[in-house]
Amino acid sequence: MCVVRWSQFDLEQNGKADGRNKTLMNMARCMLKGKDMPKQFRREAVFAAAYILNRSPTKTLHEVTPGAEWSGRKPA
Secondary structure, three states, X not given: XXXXXXXXXXXXXXXXXXHHHHHHHHHHHHHHHHOOOOHHHHHHHHHHHHHHHHOOOEOOOOOEOHHHHHHOOOOO
């Protein structure tokens, strides 16, 4: 067994995840505000934002979608 110490608030370790979460929340907020939807639909808006982001190409993956990289096949 190996013990690895890390800080959950260390930006060097969580920078990519934090950036992705900020993007998700910004997209969800924009969706709700754009259609004057109440905050109770935030969960569905975050799911929709994640669906869109997972099917959008990224520079990091050389214009491949995260879903395609994960599964090894192109999204439908």
